[in-house]
Amino acid sequence: MKDYKGDKIRNVAIIAHGGAGKTSVTEALLYRSGAITRMGRIEDGNTATDFEAEETKRKSSIGMAIAPVEWRDQKINFLDTPGYADFVGEVKSALRAAESALVVVCAASGVEVETEKTWRYANELKLPRVIMINKMDRENADFNNVVEDLRAKMGAGVLPVQMPIGAEAEFKGIIDLLKMKAYFQQGNSSVEQEIPAEFMEAAGKAYEAMVEAAAETDDEMIMKFLEGEKLTEEEIMRGIVNGIRNAKIYPVVVGSALKSIGMGRVMDAIVDYMPAAVEKEFVVIDKKSGEEVLRQADNLLNALVFKTTTDPFVGRLSYIKVFSGVIKGDGAIYNVSKDKTERIGNIFTLRGKNQIPLKEIVAGDIGVIAKLQDTATGDSIGDKDNPMLFPPIEFPKPMYTLSIEAKNKADEDKIGQALSRLMDEDQTFLLDKNSETKEKLVSGIGDQHLDVIMEKLKRKFSVEAILKPQTVAYRETIRGKARVEGKHKKQSGGHGQYGHVVIEMEPLAPGEGFQFVDSIFGGAVPRQYIPAVEKGMREAIQSGVLAGYPVVDVKINLVDGSYHTVDSSEMAFKIASNQAFKKAALQAKPVLLEPVYNVQVIVPEGNMGDIIGDFNSKRGRILGMEPIGDGQGCVKAQVPYSELLKYAVDLRSMTQGRGSFDMNFSHYDEVPQRIADEIIAKAGAKNSEE
Numbered sequence: 001m002k003d004y005k006g007d008k009i010r011n012v013a014i015i016a017h018g019g020a021g022k023t024s025v026t027e028a029l030l031y032r033s034g035a036i037t038r039m040g041r042i043e044d045g046n047t048a049t050d051f052e053a054e055e056t057k058r059k060s061s062i063g064m065a066i067a068p069v070e071w072r073d074q075k076i077n078f079l080d081t082p083g084y085a086d087f088v089g090e091v092k093s094a095l096r097a098a099e100s101a102l103v104v105v106c107a108a109s110g111v112e113v114e115t116e117k118t119w120r121y122a123n124e125l126k127l128p129r130v131i132m133i134n135k136m137d138r139e140n141a142d143f144n145n146v147v148e149d150l151r152a153k154m155g156a157g158v159l160p161v162q163m164p165i166g167a168e169a170e171f172k173g174i175i176d177l178l179k180m181k182a183y184f185q186q187g188n189s190s191v192e193q194e195i196p197a198e199f200m201e202a203a204g205k206a207y208e209a210m211v212e213a214a215a216e217t218d219d220e221m222i223m224k225f226l227e228g229e230k231l232t233e234e235e236i237m238r239g240i241v242n243g244i245r246n247a248k249i250y251p252v253v254v255g256s257a258l259k260s261i262g263m264g265r266v267m268d269a270i271v272d273y274m275p276a277a278v279e280k281e282f283v284v285i286d287k288k289s290g291e292e293v294l295r296q297a298d299n300l301l302n303a304l305v306f307k308t309t310t311d312p313f314v315g316r317l318s319y320i321k322v323f324s325g326v327i328k329g330d331g332a333i334y335n336v337s338k339d340k341t342e343r344i345g346n347i348f349t350l351r352g353k354n355q356i357p358l359k360e361i362v363a364g365d366i367g368v369i370a371k372l373q374d375t376a377t378g379d380s381i382g383d384k385d386n387p388m389l390f391p392p393i394e395f396p397k398p399m400y401t402l403s404i405e406a407k408n409k410a411d412e413d414k415i416g417q418a419l420s421r422l423m424d425e426d427q428t429f430l431l432d433k434n435s436e437t438k439e440k441l442v443s444g445i446g447d448q449h450l451d452v453i454m455e456k457l458k459r460k461f462s463v464e465a466i467l468k469p470q471t472v473a474y475r476e477t478i479r480g481k482a483r484v485e486g487k488h489k490k491q492s493g494g495h496g497q498y499g500h501v502v503i504e505m506e507p508l509a510p511g512e513g514f515q516f517v518d519s520i521f522g523g524a525v526p527r528q529y530i531p532a533v534e535k536g537m538r539e540a541i542q543s544g545v546l547a548g549y550p551v552v553d554v555k556i557n558l559v560d561g562s563y564h565t566v567d568s569s570e571m572a573f574k575i576a577s578n579q580a581f582k583k584a585a586l587q588a589k590p591v592l593l594e595p596v597y598n599v600q601v602i603v604p605e606g607n608m609g610d611i612i613g614d615f616n617s618k619r620g621r622i623l624g625m626e627p628i629g630d631g632q633g634c635v636k637a638q639v640p641y642s643e644l645l646k647y648a649v650d651l652r653s654m655t656q657g658r659g660s661f662d663m664n665f666s667h668y669d670e671v672p673q674r675i676a677d678e679i680i681a682k683a684g685a686k687n688s689e690e
Contacts (some may be wrong), residue, residue: 001068001356004075006278006297006364011077011268011321013094015122016104017112018060018083021134023050023267024257025104026067026080032263033076033187035067035351039260045352048352049080051159054455062452064090064307066319066350066366071267077349077366078102083114085657086449089395089428093377095121096393097306097321097366100128100274102266105169107133107141107254109150113657119154121163122607128244130251130269136164136171137256143167147252159213160206161240165199174254174262175199177207178233178240185261213249214239237272244273277364282323284380284388287336292389298364301325303333303381304390308425312460317372320361320381327361327381333369336387337379344369377427394429397662398443400648402450403471405440407464416440418461422453429453436550437471446648472642473595474669474679476544476551480589481506483559486580488572499572501533502560503527505584508553510584510667514541515555525561525573530544532570533558538575545585546592546676547683552668556581593668595641598623601651603659605633610654618643619672638666 014022017627027047031039040046049065068077077497079094101122105111122129131154133146143164150158163175165182173184175195180203183190195203206617214236215225221239225231231239243249253269255262278297286293295302307319320327327333329347334340345369348355361367375381378391404419406412419431419442424472430443444450450467457463483504490497508515516534525533541551561576599620601611608625612635620639627633644663651659671679 009277009364011098013098013101015081017114020104020106028257051353064094086446093307103131141167162253216590217242287387297324302645305379308377334384336382356491401443402467403439474549475593478588482584482587484583485575488576496567497565498567499576500562504557517557529573532573536574540581592671597663598666599663601635601661608633
């Protein structure tokens with residue numbers, strides 16, 4: 001591959017719903033450009049960008065992959081992204097490194113859920129977009145229906161600049177509306193011809209609509225258009241480009257990746273319409289002052305690590321987008337985020353898994369550096385004297401949590417380190433430990449996400465693990481009062497053991513925890529044994545009398561007791577205190593408490609009723625609901641955590657993937673008796689097994 005400067009580079013994220021054909025389109029673009037000599041097939045597991053074992057097994061993309069091509073003396077870095085919600089972090093990373101996006105839509109299925117979501121992500125970043133209607137050769141392909149679907153969901157700016165010639169088995173080529181010429185596929189290229197007569201009327205109408213949309217982007221052109229003057233091809237293209245840059249026009253192209261029809265025209269559209277890599281200004285934060293700075297590419301280095309992976313043979317790979325300046329091989333880079341300098345060796349780019357050496361990563365380009373020790377996803381690379389940070393990539397919060405344990409005892413020491421390394425390369429995967437239940441917890445976007453993590457754990461680190469539902473951290477408390485005594489008396493030759501306490505137990509207000517009061521008068525319990533009594537109580541509250549959960553919000557008042565001048569000891573009073581606590585807890589109307597979470601769900605307004613009904617079935621309490629614009633609504637509720645363990649999966653099923661939610665701990669509340677009986681019975685069965 002030749003060396004290119006930033007004004008000759010395009011970075012394009014390919015985004016869509018799973019099954020629309022992103023990877024097949026990427027493969028066809030590689031083939032049409034001459035980057036590969038033979039097209040692979042997803043079904044055969046031999047495409048350039050789906051090379052991970054987990055991808056070939058599932059026949060779908062899991063990670064983002066780079067696919068650079070050369071076209072019309074330009075370098076286009078295509079970033080092939082997954083189309084399933086569980087791997088949205090990869091889409092977010094790719095969009096951050098791109099200046100534009102190619103949105104792939106199936107000609108039969110139309111606009112699907114993930115297409116809408118990734119479109120919104122592109123909106124947030126104000127990325128110009130080209131829409132490709134793929135699979136025109138497929139049964140039930142309907143170009144006009146899909147265009148109307150696009151306009152209904154993406155707005156009136158959706159503008160065809162191409163039309164198909166035929167559909168389904170009769171799909172033969174495309175009409176370029178700007179040139180008003182037909183292009184028929186012939187091998188790995190196309191032949192220009194006049195537009196067939198039967199398509200001329202439709203093409204003429206589409207041409208007029210395109211010219212009008214282009215003219216509306218410029219006052220001078222719209223006057224010319226309204227006065228009936230003919231706009232030149234250059235003027236129309238300039239108008240379309242203006243509309244694209246101002247998010248008023250989203251050009252629609254058409255083709256078939258499977259038949260490799262229209263792929264050259266797709267790349268033409270990217271070169272003609274999409275911005276060069278160094279054209280767009282970018283925002284960084286001056287580390288010294290904390291102020292935002294709007295920059296353009298110059299000699300000062302600003303680069304962002306937007307993805308990290310671990311290769312079993314090469315080691316850690318850091319994907320870097322250089323926004324300004326240059327990174328040269330066999331030198332050093334300064335990590336602004338970590339305030340560390342790292343040595344680097346060879347630098348390269350990737351085409352799928354194949355390395356392509358680079359002398360340098362210039363402004364606007366994307367490259368890969370191996371074996372960086374301290375650098376992670378989201379880190380900023382820059383100049384030590386002018387340190388600037390990129391705003392963080394906004395990854396979705398992982399909300400689906402399971403407990404994990406090593407399958408084999410031999411792997412127990414390795415599993416933590418292996419999961420930490422996987423967490424480094426996937427910002428939507430989280431490893432945590434519950435200090436109460438002693439469980440290791442893993443959180444991801446959904447069940448498929450965690451399944452893939454388990455497969456990577458085995459393949460990359462040779463560690464097998466088991467996923468289980470996490471243990472809910474219940475609590476116990478009391479609703480009544482009790483006065484009891486605890487006596488520990490033992491005689492076994494020589495010194496015996498004697499400890500005797502009388503306590504009063506009563507409930508505290510929620511959140512007050514545990515209180516110990518010493519009300520001893522007259523030395524019934526000598527002062528030196530009072531700390532042992534308190535210690536015995538504090539140990540006792542760690543395991544309640546109902547199901548062994550910690551006891552909260554109780555007050556213990558030590559009111560009386562007795563001692564033996566020879567046989568009393570700290571240990572004896574500690575044991576007596578423990579006994580007294582358990583006896584009192586049983587008499588003071590013990591109850592089980594469960595964690596309750598605040599939940600906020602954002603869904604299409606049409607799904608709000610389903611969400612409310614579901615929360616009611618989950619023992620939830622609705623706090624409110626309101627429309628928030630853009631056809632979306634928000635439902636707020638408080639729901640027991642035990643009912644939310646699979647909510648990430650439940651919500652996706654209820655809303656076909658259109659919903660999102662967040663939750664945080666609110667308080668503990670009493671468990672209904674029927675459910676409490678089940679929890680207590682399970683705890684008893686578990687203890688008897690142990």
